[in-house]
Amino acid sequence: MSDASAGKAVVFRGGGFAPKSRRWVGFAVFVALILFAEWGTRSGWISALTLPKPSDVLATFRELYESGLLFKHLGPSLSRLAVGAAIGASIGVSVGVLIGLFSYVRSGLVPVVAAIFPIPKIALLPLFVIWFGIGEGSKYALIAFGTFTPTVVATYGAVDNVDRTLIRMGQSFGLSWWSIVRKIVLPGAMPGILSGLRISLAIAIILLVAAEMLGAEYGIGAYILEAGSLYDLERLFAGVVILSLLGVIVSALIGLIERRVLGWRT
């Protein structure tokens, strides 16, 4: 059997099932979709009522930028998003950690969280207006409430998944309860908390628009709603694009944090 040519080559069958990220492919898909829409609207088989021309949306966007209205809308929206999501996520992480650590808190709060998770938070907007007023308070509350529940669920799941042997190790070296939570439980739960935040923050952006439905003069949501009620599709789409970009930026930011904070993962 010394003659290699006499045998049959072993067929390779081990590949696949290992997706990798290819940096520019996602970008190319976006470009292709937009070009397709542009082509369709220009050649006329997509009517102007179905979809606005991407180039018109871009023009609207430029107009928005040049008139300075963009930042007038973006500023309040971003601050609502930041304040609301920060309140919701921080309370959510704290409650999630408590649920993860204490039997009574767990037994008491898990059903409560399960009960409020499926409530469409938008439905509660009138209630928030009564509780927190028509101003910024009700908007913060709505966004905070919406980010709270998914953050809680992700956090206590993540705390449950912290390696128990590490906690035993901490106890065996006489570490204090607070040290164990701070130095072992929280860092160990961080991967799960961050992936939960991805979802929570996307929900926060969705709720931003809902929050601005009531009594907001400026804000991306207000802008979109105004355009929608006038059937001004170019402006509607310009607003939607801003929200999408916001989502992409938030997701990229979390990716950045993950790479910095979770470099220890294999």
Place this chain on the structure above:
Amino acid sequence: MDIRLSSISHSYDDFEVMRDVSLDIPSGQIVCIVGPSGCGKSTLLRFIGGLERPKSGQIVQLGDPPENCLNPLTYIFQDFALLPWRSVSGNVSLVLEDHGIKGAAARRIIDDVLARTKLSDFAHALPKQLSGGMKQRVAIARALAVNPAVMLMDEPLSALDSQTRELLMDDLVDLWTRQPFTAVYVTHNLAEAVRLGHRVVVLSRRPGQIREIVDIDKPLNAREFGDADLDAQQKHLWQLMRDEARAADAELINV
């Protein structure tokens, strides 16, 4: 500081796992506990360090731990239990921080224990970059940092390949020879037991009871890989254990 176990018994619900174990652990000696799987040797170790409570019986410390001892009963775990997000020196400093040892004082202790475990060059590496043997040396360094009165070693070499195991056994013998420490060493590997133990305690299968206590008088640093008299001891231990091990292996697991 000695440790005395008096008539330890334990059961989960009505499932008896340990019966009347009494044992003295004299200071400055390594006591190995061997036994078939499921005989409760790791459970016994958790009792000694206070991570679990036996149903009946008492564990007493006789005498006081040495003065600069931060954590008298200190474990070394089979799976190393290193924090993956901390560097080698960070993992050691973890157990010092709670005692208020920071800055230069911590630096001095960390440098010392890393030098003793030959890890000085890896102080800033993360656990994921280390081999299994190095990880366990980090865990040993961490244990040395708190200057324990008794080291409780739970199958510390079982997760390692056999060559690494030999190397680490040599390291442990070196450490002990330079500065004798007290240890309870749980293992299922008889070669490790006869190599490192001044005294080998053989447990029976479930419910765990002491079958025999074998003293090995040959000094640790005179023992070598493949020593004839150690082999004889090992063979004797295996005779004791074989039937127990076979019976334990045939049992259904219903824990």
